[in-house]
């Protein structure tokens with residue numbers, strides 16, 4: 177598996193990263209059970225994936241615990257990424273709030289280290305900007321934790337350029353984790369150039385638009401999990417139906433390239449400027465096997481041109 181330097185840092189991350197949200201399960205996703213998740217994690221390691229992304233909120237600690245337990249024997253060979261800044265009061269979707277204050281982060285880091293069964297987190301990100309806490313407080317807290325050796329690098333996620341500019345006054349962060357896929361290209365105009373100019377590597381999340389770009393859903397699909405809540409992505413209404421029409425064309429293009437729709441979609445993300453890794457959410461060994469084959473090739477130029485036409489930036 178190809179590795180790439182993440183921003184202005186010594187981290188060499190695999191082009192395909194393991195997205196740990198799905199394996200956390202309820203109340204966001206359904207899973208195929210912890211056994212299938214553990215096998216998927218082990219298979220990822222065997223296939224050369226070294227970058228594992230999780231967050232406390234994924235399954236309310238469960239994703240971190242599963243990854244920590246499973247990766248313990250290979251801890252020194254993998255890069256563990258987790259996040260802070262989202263808290264929950266009950267194990268329910270509606271009980272999540274943003275909090276990137278010093279008090280909260282200082283509690284969160286200890287809990288994450290414990291669940292991940294490690295003494296340091298390689299990349300520690302602010303999950304969502306918390307507009308009620310000054311960036312100065314958040315970044316200075318992270319820098320203090322970094323000085324203690326509990327985290328190696330700082331990153332941000334879902335930040336705007338203005339938020340990154342402000343944050344960069346108080347501490348060095350090396351990565352941005354935004355949503356990025358064929359159906360969601362808003363970062364290209366300004367965010368990507370800013371990141372490139374400032375040594376900030378892009379960790380692209382939802383490269384399959386949370387499953388839509390695999391081609392396994394149709395216009396009649398009704399999502400019962402978090403995807404019916406309208407937080408990120410588009411999973412209902414006319415915009416969703418238009419996306420499904422595009423996915424039909426993606427399937428035909430992938431077919432002509434001898435690949436699956438999902439592989440072509442992930443492959444496209446990996447070839448975009450500034451992208452260090454694409455975090456793919458997987459639930460079982462079969463999915464990770466299919467997804468690793470998205471790296472290390474490029475489609476014929478005419479297929480790529482058609483892809484960019486069908487999924488033109490809006």
Ligand SMILES: NC(=O)c1ccc[n+]([C@@H]2O[C@H](COP(=O)([O-])OP(=O)(O)OC[C@H]3O[C@@H](n4cnc5c(N)ncnc54)[C@H](OP(=O)(O)O)[C@@H]3O)[C@@H](O)[C@H]2O)c1
Pocket residue numbers: 194195196197198205229230303333334353380381382383384385386387388390392438455456457458459462463464466467
């Ligand atoms: N920072 C943030 O705010 C943020 C937000 C979202 C995601 N993320 C990160 O990015 C990762 C990936 O995002 P994501 O889970 O939204 O979306 P994704 O990778 O775009 O899609 C994942 C879904 O696609 C399906 N899938 C994956 N490989 C497949 C294959 N080979 N064949 C068929 N279906 C396949 C699975 O569906 P099934 O469920 O049907 O198995 C899986 O749940 C997350 O795990 C997380 O680490 C971060």
